[in-house]
Amino acid sequence: MYKDVFAPAAPSPVTQNVNMYKYDQFDDTFIKQRIEQFRSQVTRRLSGHITEDEFKPLRLQNGVYLQLHAYMLRVAIPYGQLNSTQMRTLAHISRKYDKGFGHFTTRQNIQYNWPTLSDIPNILDDLHKVEMHAIQTSGNCIRNTTSDPFAGVAADELVDPRPWCEIIRQWSTLHPEFAFLPRKFKIAVNGADHDRAAIAYHDIGIQIIKNDAGEIGFQLFVGGGQGRTPVIAKEIRAFLEPKYLLSYLDSILRTYNMIGRRDNMYKARIKITVNETGIKEFTRLVELEWNRIKDNGFDLPEAEKQRIFNHFTLPDFEKSEYDKVAYEQLKQDNNGFDYFVKHNVFGHKEDGYSIVSISLKPHGGIPGDISADQMDIVAQLSDDYSLSEIRATHKQNLVLPHVKTGELYQLWQKLTDANLAPANIGLLTDIIACPGLDYCNLANARSITIAQMISERFDDLKRLTDLGDLTLNISGCINACAHHHVANIGILGVDKKGVESYQVTLGGSSFKDASIGNIIGPGFSVEEIVDAIETITNTYIDQREKGENFLTCYRRVGQTPFKEALYNVA
Amino acid sequence: MLLNKDGSNSKNLSTIIHDTEDFTLHNDQILPLDYWLKNKAEIKQKLNRIVIWVNSDEDLDSLKEDLPSISLIAFNFPKYGDGRAFSMAHLLRGKYEYKGHIRAIGSPIADQAQFLFRCGVDSIDIPNGQSLEIWTTESKRMSRFYQRSEQNDLIHSRY
Numbered sequence: 001m002y003k004d005v006f007a008p009a010a011p012s013p014v015t016q017n018v019n020m021y022k023y024d025q026f027d028d029t030f031i032k033q034r035i036e037q038f039r040s041q042v043t044r045r046l047s048g049h050i051t052e053d054e055f056k057p058l059r060l061q062n063g064v065y066l067q068l069h070a071y072m073l074r075v076a077i078p079y080g081q082l083n084s085t086q087m088r089t090l091a092h093i094s095r096k097y098d099k100g101f102g103h104f105t106t107r108q109n110i111q112y113n114w115p116t117l118s119d120i121p122n123i124l125d126d127l128h129k130v131e132m133h134a135i136q137t138s139g140n141c142i143r144n145t146t147s148d149p150f151a152g153v154a155a156d157e158l159v160d161p162r163p164w165c166e167i168i169r170q171w172s173t174l175h176p177e178f179a180f181l182p183r184k185f186k187i188a189v190n191g192a193d194h195d196r197a198a199i200a201y202h203d204i205g206i207q208i209i210k211n212d213a214g215e216i217g218f219q220l221f222v223g224g225g226q227g228r229t230p231v232i233a234k235e236i237r238a239f240l241e242p243k244y245l246l247s248y249l250d251s252i253l254r255t256y257n258m259i260g261r262r263d264n265m266y267k268a269r270i271k272i273t274v275n276e277t278g279i280k281e282f283t284r285l286v287e288l289e290w291n292r293i294k295d296n297g298f299d300l301p302e303a304e305k306q307r308i309f310n311h312f313t314l315p316d317f318e319k320s321e322y323d324k325v326a327y328e329q330l331k332q333d334n335n336g337f338d339y340f341v342k343h344n345v346f347g348h349k350e351d352g353y354s355i356v357s358i359s360l361k362p363h364g365g366i367p368g369d370i371s372a373d374q375m376d377i378v379a380q381l382s383d384d385y386s387l388s389e390i391r392a393t394h395k396q397n398l399v400l401p402h403v404k405t406g407e408l409y410q411l412w413q414k415l416t417d418a419n420l421a422p423a424n425i426g427l428l429t430d431i432i433a434c435p436g437l438d439y440c441n442l443a444n445a446r447s448i449t450i451a452q453m454i455s456e457r458f459d460d461l462k463r464l465t466d467l468g469d470l471t472l473n474i475s476g477c478i479n480a481c482a483h484h485h486v487a488n489i490g491i492l493g494v495d496k497k498g499v500e501s502y503q504v505t506l507g508g509s510s511f512k513d514a515s516i517g518n519i520i521g522p523g524f525s526v527e528e529i530v531d532a533i534e535t536i537t538n539t540y541i542d543q544r545e546k547g548e549n550f551l552t553c554y555r556r557v558g559q560t561p562f563k564e565a566l567y568n569v570a
Numbered sequence: 571m572l573l574n575k576d577g578s579n580s581k582n583l584s585t586i587i588h589d590t591e592d593f594t595l596h597n598d599q600i601l602p603l604d605y606w607l608k609n610k611a612e613i614k615q616k617l618n619r620i621v622i623w624v625n626s627d628e629d630l631d632s633l634k635e636d637l638p639s640i641s642l643i644a645f646n647f648p649k650y651g652d653g654r655a656f657s658m659a660h661l662l663r664g665k666y667e668y669k670g671h672i673r674a675i676g677s678p679i680a681d682q683a684q685f686l687f688r689c690g691v692d693s694i695d696i697p698n699g700q701s702l703e704i705w706t707t708e709s710k711r712m713s714r715f716y717q718r719s720e721q722n723d724l725i726h727s728r729y
Binding site: 037300 | 650651652653654656657658660661664665679681682684685686688689701704707708711712713714715716717718719722728729
């Protein structure tokens with residue numbers, strides 16, 4: 001029945017081999033109509049037919065915020081996957097409509113801080129040409145589904161989560177029932193043993209697992225979140241057959257939509273609903289609803305599921321052989337390359353291939369920021385070294401997922417030339433920071449400045465390597481956009497009688513062993529905060545036992561030694 | 571003015587009753603749920619059509635046994651951002667198998683029209699002073715749907 005209407009669009013020459021979802025006529029028409037809708041909403045606003053207040057819910061559903069200085073547009077990068085053509089378009093947009101840079105976010109999206117409202121429909125047209133959009137990147141609706149940035153290629157992966165993410169993306173896009181929820185709603189899917197998607201801190205976290213019978217299914221968590229009240233998600237179902245994913249999500253969302261609080265926006269997230277209702281009762285309500293609707297046509301038919309899955313078949317990798325002795329020699333001779341391999345290169349499913357992380361955390365830079373020229377360079381490097389594919393990560397970095405190990409050195413040299421080779425992935429200076437007081441009208445304090453100061457103080461790879469795995473996140477207000485609660489070292493900017501003050505939390509983790517950090521004591525001023533961080537890392541070095549990373553050490557010794565060092569109490 | 575699911579519009583002949591302190595019961599009134607619950611016998615006897623409105627925080631279960639005798643249920647939007655009416659319409663159709671007319675009243679916005687119809691709503695009472703033209707355009711904005719909904723249009727859906 002659909003054949004004529006939904007014929008696939010001709011693939012572009014550059015991207016046809018990228019294993020990602022490609023639009024057909026259906027998707028194409030859908031996005032076009034949505035842009036026309038937004039264009040008419042903008043026209044209504046600019047001609048004064050509607051007030052800024054009336055316009056607000058309309059622009060938010062399409063990723064347009066009103067920031068301190070200007071409108072901000074957030075563009076969706078579904079589960080962080082991009083091809084080189086898309087990256088070039090992102091560069092083009094930043095040159096034509098912004099100030100020549102973009103900012104990658106913790107939801108694997110990209111933000112532009114300076115577009116004018118009247119340009120935004122044209123930006124959406126440009127995005128549409130490369131199969132991108134800004135739908136539901138803000139507002140009280142289901143946001144961009146995030147995932148493991150190494151999805152599909154990680155050596156430790158059980159199942160590729162991307163097709164499931166795409167299924168969730170389509171299901172949630174303009175879902176008629178769930179566009180006006182009590183509050184925003186975020187879903188993450190992880191398919192590997194290691195949790196690189198922070199599922200414990202999502203409204204719904206989905207872990208793909210194998211049961212004792214060897215069948216694939218979903219372990220579902222609900223009610224995790226950050227913000228004012230950080231909460232670790234609770235298990236709502238130990239094992240869900242994959243064919244029921246959408247009816248189960250429908251049931252969770254419907255239950256939340258009906259009983260979630262609407263009297264106080266700070267208590268409106270599902271984490272509060274679950275805490276106040278109790279996970280047992282909440283689960284009962286969801287299962288009751290699910291038993292009513294399952295097998296009633298709300299789930300994806302097998303053929304449609306297969307259609308989506310077909311887009312994600314991994315490419316036939318060329319055989320990749322390299323001279324292992326020469327490779328080791330290169331690392332020995334070149335300290336910088338050795339650090340890069342140690343910190344930024346990860347195991348690929350395919351022999352002879354590597355996953356390369358590009359750090360957007362250069363010395364003194366703004367975490368997540370990238371210039372238009374750098375975007376073009378990354379696009380070209382992905383064409384030359386990574387089958388034209390790129391990923392954005394929730395740590396505000398980029399990834400080239402399919403690099404021949406024998407070409408790593410060459411790639412590293414080119415990245416170095418473009419100032420894209422900081423070898424600090426997973427280290428202290430791989431900081432997540434929100435825009436803070438420099439851009440955001442919710443912020444109480446600057447975040448970017450603090451990130452820059454820290455990255456300058458700790459600008460020594462030998463020292464950073466010695467400090468080892470360490471996460472440091474900086475939020476400029478209690479909304480916790482930079483997830484400071486779940487960092488090993490978290491920094492929260494607050495306003496203390498008109499002066500910026502920074503509160504430090506220790507011991508958070510967003511991985512499988514999820515935990516929320518504890519406040520260590522009174523806050524620090526802008527002048528004191530970097531010294532305080534250094535005192536913390538020095539205390540770790542004093543206290544650590546052999547092989548212990550920061551988090552393990554902190555969990556063993558507790559707050560006391562850190563408190564004593566920070567506040568000079570003996 | 572009412573905007574109907576088929577795109578047509580018609581005059582709204584009913585009055586929404588908010589205050590039941592001092593009023594005379596007659597046909598062409600949309601009665602509040604709690605008034606209906608307290609005065610079922612009288613209403614059934616006096617009126618030939620039972621028409622009630624429900625606020626977004628009220629419980630659909632309280633209507634359950636009388637649904638076959640109720641001709642129209644209107645869901646109130648106290649403000650556009652309160653999206654419970656979408657789920658309530660869905661539940662009324664799917665769970666309670668309600669066959670009567672469902673209306674949206676209060677303060678919905680034009681950009682919600684198509685969502686409402688897809689969730690099982692039959693007509694929307696357009697708030698005073700708003701452009702019928704914009705409402706009509708927005709109610710037909712999208713011709714493609716990614717997901718199943720209560721009122722599913724197979725021709726325009728993936729499945």
